[in-house]
Amino acid sequence: MSDLHAPVLGWYDDNARDLAWRSPSASAWSVMVSEFMLQQTPVARVLPVHERWLERWPTPADLAVEPAGEAVRAWGRLGYPRRALRLHAAARAIVDDHGGEVPRTYAELLALPGIGDYTASAIASFAFGQRHVVLDTNVRRVFARAVGGTELPPPSVTRAERELGAELLPDAPALAATWAVAVMELGALVCTARDPRCDSCPIADRCAWLAAGRPAHDGPPRRGQAWDGTDRQCRGRIMALLRDHDGPVHSSRIDAAWPDATQRERCLASLVADGLITPAGPSAYALP
DNA sequence: CAGGCGTGGGC
């Protein structure tokens, strides 16, 4: 296990993807927007939306003056549109409480809407070069395999994972930040969830999982998320409808999009409660 | 803490 640093850092130097938010000239805001979009959405789908977002709203203040619905519309089909709402709310908080500048400390970042432990660490590390344990699903999978000898990490982050992350983190902040992004990249490109490319892995000779013959995950099977007929599908259908229209959408159109009236009304109510849509007149809805 | 929350691509 000793010294994963040199091979991983060397591999990253040769194989890192050239992503817009990793450019030396990328702003902290660019990094922050990318982190919101990348929460559960693949890089390939984020790229074009991130580019247009930064062109339109180069700073938090540019977004903060917009109605929230503009953020939801620009979010397009990235999924989980509440993230767009939270990013918009975070931009307003940055203007109101931080002079329009993305805050630099983990605690201040964590206090913003839509930012949890991972995203706060990632922004502090990637945008500001600080030393933080960055634990995302990629890093956790690399740790689970290389150190733990298991195919998959535990269902939720454990104390042991945090301690391991802290132990492996280089002392120098700049190096720690590079290490964090390098391990993440290794998990994204080589140590993938399915069909890992162990033959091109820089730490294959130190990997406990590979040494053990890549044993399959034992333990309870992971819960897949139901989709067909769920409220999520219904909500998604309604949101797509509103995104694709400029003004308010009449209820009759929404009725046509989802026949089950009980479920439809429940979803409309929850979307209103979430702030993703707003009633517009007696029988119409619009983006906020 | 388990469950809810979108969307589309790859195998």
Next chain:
DNA sequence: TGCCCAAGCCT
């Protein structure tokens, strides 16, 4: 064809 997954957050 389904099924699994993709830089999580919030309640």
